[in-house]
Amino acid sequence: MGFPAQRLRRLRTNESIRGLVRENHLSAGNFVLPLFAVPGSKVRREIAALPGNYQLSIDCLVEEAVEARALGIPAILLFGVPQARDELGSGSYAEDGIVQEAVRAVKHAVPGILVITDVCACEYMTNGHCGIMKDGYLDNDLSLDLMSKIALSHAEAGSDMVAPAAMLDGQIQAIRKTLDAHGFHNLPIMAYSAKFASSLYDPFFKEGTQSVVSFGDKRTHQMDFFNSDEAMREIALDIEEGADIVMVKPALFYLDIVYRAKQEFQMPLAVYDVSGEYAMIDAAARMGRLDRDAIMLEALSCMKRAGADFIITYFAKRAAELLRSHEQLASSHVEDKAPEPRLATVR
Ligand code: PBG
Ligand code: ZN
Numbered sequence: 001m002g003f004p005a006q007r008l009r010r011l012r013t014n015e016s017i018r019g020l021v022r023e024n025h026l027s028a029g030n031f032v033l034p035l036f037a038v039p040g041s042k043v044r045r046e047i048a049a050l051p052g053n054y055q056l057s058i059d060c061l062v063e064e065a066v067e068a069r070a071l072g073i074p075a076i077l078l079f080g081v082p083q084a085r086d087e088l089g090s091g092s093y094a095e096d097g098i099v100q101e102a103v104r105a106v107k108h109a110v111p112g113i114l115v116i117t118d119v120c121a122c123e124y125m126t127n128g129h130c131g132i133m134k135d136g137y138l139d140n141d142l143s144l145d146l147m148s149k150i151a152l153s154h155a156e157a158g159s160d161m162v163a164p165a166a167m168l169d170g171q172i173q174a175i176r177k178t179l180d181a182h183g184f185h186n187l188p189i190m191a192y193s194a195k196f197a198s199s200l201y202d203p204f205f206k207e208g209t210q211s212v213v214s215f216g217d218k219r220t221h222q223m224d225f226f227n228s229d230e231a232m233r234e235i236a237l238d239i240e241e242g243a244d245i246v247m248v249k250p251a252l253f254y255l256d257i258v259y260r261a262k263q264e265f266q267m268p269l270a271v272y273d274v275s276g277e278y279a280m281i282d283a284a285a286r287m288g289r290l291d292r293d294a295i296m297l298e299a300l301s302c303m304k305r306a307g308a309d310f311i312i313t314y315f316a317k318r319a320a321e322l323l324r325s326h327e328q329l330a331s332s333h334v335e336d337k338a339p340e341p342r343l344a345t346v347r
Contacts, residue, residue, distance in 0.1 A: 200276030262307025
């Protein structure tokens, strides 16, 4: 039985029916908004490559978190841009470090918002690397201690979830152990499990955190973008080590990895729609080549379809706003309008 008995277009006739049979959904509740904390007060410096996103002093960051919450965004992911960097990345685990202070302020002022903290040293190192460098190589086991210290300092400041980002072997195990030893056995870990060595992070380093590496690159720890089996091994190990949520990063060029990860593991799965993805869409929209809002919602929807449970994205606020007005429109149609045209007569 095929055509003409079967006509797939029947279920595409209008938005009401398309909505009924839609297989995946996107809402503000699916988003995590990344925020950048800087020292000072009343600082709200737009990040040139990420228009609509700012380096924020803690007072302004709190306001941003309030707005995000009001839009229905459940969580923020915090990054810090410290006053000073050093060879040991010591600002990354300081009790009065920029992220630790930001966590305290947000948890105090915006109860109910989930505060996730990025656990990595690159923003705090003079050389911009993710951990301790030895003879030009990122020393894995020395850096594990550093990651554990960072995660513990975030936990003590009140972080709701830590997100280890350095792609070190054994980092989830090391952090889980440290957290448990200090009574934080209920604090979840979101692992940047399959994080690829991507040029899509450039806007983040160059302008978001100003932490470009002074030599070398990150290809000895971040993944080779030719590989997919290896991403599954990374995820499997993180799960074994105690990850509660696994992540694929970046998102758009890596949706095959996202799909595979969901199929193979059935774990809570995050994707990180990174700075370069935002910058590409923004640039194309500015040139008048693509419709910003349309392409944004399409990109985010396709991340959900591929298997992501939620999306870390610089688009979070705009997308939440749009989705809210779509929903209002849809419900007003249902209340105010006559029934949709009788399907039988639609040609
Ligand atoms: C690690 C971290 C990075 C990003 C988020 N967390 C960079 C990296 O380690 O390579 C990049 C995010 C983006 O590009 O939006 N601190
Ligand atoms: Zn890093």
